[in-house]
Amino acid sequence: MTASDLFGAAERLRRDGPGLLRAFVRSHRGALSADLRFEVMFSRSSSAADGEPRSALEGESAGFCVSVCAGEGSGASGAAQTGVELGRLALRSQPTVAAIRAALEEAYERARLGAREKAALLRTLGARGRSLADAAAAPREPVRDAVPAVYRCDPRALAPDALGRLCHDASARVAELGPEIAYNAIAATSELREELFIGSDDTLISQCFSFSQGDCYVVAQSGDGHQEIYDSIGQQRGFECLAEGWRDELMPNPDLTTFALALAGEARDLAAAPVLKPPAGEVTVVTDPHFNALLAHEIVGHPSEADRALKMEAAYAGRSWFLRSLKDSEVGRRVGSPLLSACSDPTLHGFGHYRYDHEGTRGRRAMHIENGIFRGFLNSRETAAVLGVEPNGSARASEVFYVPLIRMSNTFLLPGETDPRAIIGEVERGYYVCGSAVPSIAESRENFRISARRVYEIEQGRIGRLYRSGSVIADSKEFFSRIDAVGNDLRLIAIPNCGKGQPMQVKRMSNGGPTLRSRARLGGG
């Protein structure tokens, strides 16, 4: 069997799946809806460490998740999901259909169990249980569509050692930089996915994606100093974006070797640089697009996720500074400078691109902040109904066997019109903060401390001394409100590892922004 055979399994389900789901809902008492997500993936990955090969893996996988909503006599309803990894069993129609039927039955029974428990609790709570009254999710228009992947080098057709040679070469050249490089690890992945979404309402969507990603980790030491840096590049393209680099206005990347060498050089420079001893009080900070990617991610993107705003994530990841209650939110209110705008847009060809989310809703640009005014959230069908808005197609799962959660796509701060060199040139005394490292945030992201890779002094408009271990500390609204310059240099950064949910779902997306200037305090080492 060749690797491409597993992709034929999706074809059979495309033909048989809709009928299977319709029949299931019709034949099960109280079943309100059922969705099936099915995915086939082919993946190659390799890694090298300290100039030597470390691992290589080629794999093909298949799996699915069924979601069922079901009610019981009193009107209470429950929701449940069953996720299964099928592997090569997906090559055979009968075991695949049998597994899907069994999962549907299991999810249905779970949903009914949950509905009965809820009904029992409602009987005891009476009026105190008003918030538990069932609300229908926002409706979905049935849709049929097919979206191909875009790539030049098909991951399935790559020479088996192509990724390995690239990683080995990059790691060896980094190690050759000298004894200051104490350790390096380089990894690369290229994969092809086909997702199938089938709804009991006749929705049938096929989406194919090609992802390629390179990861670099370097530890440098110099005298008493040391520095670790980790960073990634990636595109929804084939291996060509790692081997040759990628030219793109918004999200360019060099080839993996060049990227790794630059990262190692930076780590070496930082290991030899002094630790930042920050001044007391606020200073002028100019933050570069890479730093602002983490700002967009943590302070705009996550609190713009409607499930977080509606307090569904309170136990794991906190709430949102954009919404205190349904009657007290920042929607329509100023949260930042008139120069500040931010959005999520899955239609852009970044790492977070898609056409439909995992509820079968078409993804579209969602404005979060427009000229400093907060406009709205990323949502799902359930949360859109609670908020009384249209769904914007933001419910995605990191793997097919997980439940869709509200996730960022390409979430970024919009560019302005100012040359970043002019933004720096206007600063009499301040700091230029480059590259993001680690975030520390208050529970609703109303306050943050984000560490940077490099911090430079700015004197009379000129970039001066380099420091390490610096971070930016601010109240979120104050920082946004004091933005007085926004650059024209928007860049998106591939983020391969945003974690959310229980169990944890690690998702790829893009974040970014242009150069910004504001006021904040600095933290040091």
Added chain:
Amino acid sequence: MLACERDLAAFEIYCVSAENRVARIAYTSDIACRGVEELKSHGADGFALRIVVRRNPHEIGIATEAADLSVAALRAALARARGAALVDPHFPGLPDAPRPRGREEVRASAAASLMRGGDRALVESAWGAVRGALAAFAAKPARHPERPGLVLGGDVTVVRDRMAIASSCFNDVRAEAGAHFSCSVTALVESLGAKGTASAFGTMAAEMQRVAARAGGEAVARALALGGGERPVGGNYRMVFGPQPVAEILNYMVIPSLTTGAFQAASTAFHGRFGAQVMDARLTLIDDPGAARGAIRRRLTCEGLPARRTTLIEDGRLVGLLSNFYDSHRLATDEHRADKLGPLGPAEVAFPAASGYRLGETAARRFDAGPGTAATNVIMRARGGVSERELIRAVGEGIYVGRVWYTYPINGQRAGDFTCTVSGDSWLIRGGRLAVPLAPNALRINANIGQVFAHPLGVGNRAAPVLVWGAPEAYYTIALAARDIPLSAIQASQSSME
């Protein structure tokens, strides 16, 4: 079949059947909600094949296969493993060790109810947590305005897995099965600006239902006791770190540094300090996969080797490291190992590969994960420990921190600097007593692990179980009192939630 393949010098087949079931709690008194958001599961069966090619002892190939455990699937995996084979000069061969003594399956009876259990117990547990919380909240109606702002979050989770491993280096097939549950409930009372939490884990279904109901009530009770918190100014404080903050700091800052991999990568916070005094002499840190009350029970690692108790820090001295088979050999053969371990490091570097696990995003074993290093039941205990009341008295004037979150190595792992936000369950200490609740999100800790563990004011005498979100380990940690911990005030924001 594999033994007949002439080009293979050695092989290993690792099989796993694993499942993760989660009932997620999501209740809000003032916003439409489901109460229990969903019951969901993820099942993953499969195997991983590793082959060593006869022409070169360092040439290794790997392939994985989901769901299909047939000979045909094995043949397909073998072809892929051959195609992906590469030469790693540091590859030490496949693990080789005698079979551990004892029963075939670890404490099967202890976890049998969870291994066999269906959905009913899990659904009832989750709704039981909601019931318990609502009952505790309703018991104090005089304190609630019209919009109480009660928020409940968390989950009840059951993790179960079975593992079998066969190797040309073993003369037997080694197998193990296990299951455990975890329950975590967070309650916010937004009208009071308060947050309380409760959590538990164990190995029996009946216990799960009991503790879930109790956790719901406890979380709410704690939140109700913490209303109207104060927001102190920043500065250096004397503090009691409760068991949860100690577990968070261990999980994110200490345990990742106590592996052979971290020492070999020169990224450990204890670089050059093996054998040295790295914590207060009263403190001991152990990983114990066989702990009598541990939620995680392992007799075998995912490399088929004996899972052993590892004393990491004994009386404050760094004496052991967690390791998998590859990393043990990698460090032992590293030409810079003397520098990396330090002057007190052992002349003969031999850290047992007693912690090689193949885990996914949950604590369950994964068939397609490579052997990494993980702890199991992490236990911190102390000599001469005292009660929390004594610790609070020793602090005199300061802060009791019951819960932190977003704990990260702010300047890289090796620096040992960390930052986290005090997110709930915390108090101001005045006159040696818990005096006034601390408002959640009022303080950020910016410290170094040395400031916490090197010279504590006092150490606790009781290790409490603690869940750390996203961690595969179970923690059992004491409380600690410390001095001069830098805290920065998070000013009441223009966007304050309270």
